[in-house]
Amino acid sequence: MEVKANEFSNGDIVVTYDPCKCTLSGICAKELSEVFSDSIIPWVNLDNTDTDRIVEQIERCPSGALKYFLKQKDVA
Ligand code: SF4
Known part of the structure; x- marks a missing residue:
């Protein structure tokens, strides 16, 4: 699977x-x-916080530069 430079994921999200x-x-x-982070590369580390908190923060981004989508869970 292709990994894009400005795309980050964990198991859920x-x-x-968009730097522009x-x-x-x-x-x-x-x-x-x-x-x-504004100083560490990669600057988005999704492993440190739960997904709900990450979503809440992304919704506070005033420019719309940060977006998210939830991964589909496999249904058994
Ligand atoms: S909150 Fe949004 S606009 Fe502000 S630095 Fe983060 S990504 Fe950029």
Whole structure:
């Protein structure tokens, strides 16, 4: 599977980042520094926080640069 440079995922969610839209407000790194960093590459680390909290933070991004979609769970 192709992995895109500005796409990040864990078992539950895929997060995308569009640098052309980002206004560098710093809100994501300030409010959820366990996941979003303004100094470490890769700057999105989804392993440190639960998915609900990540979604809540993405919805606070004022520019729409951060987006997410939930992965489909296999139904047995
Ligand atoms: S909250 Fe959104 S606009 Fe602000 S730095 Fe993060 S990605 Fe960029």
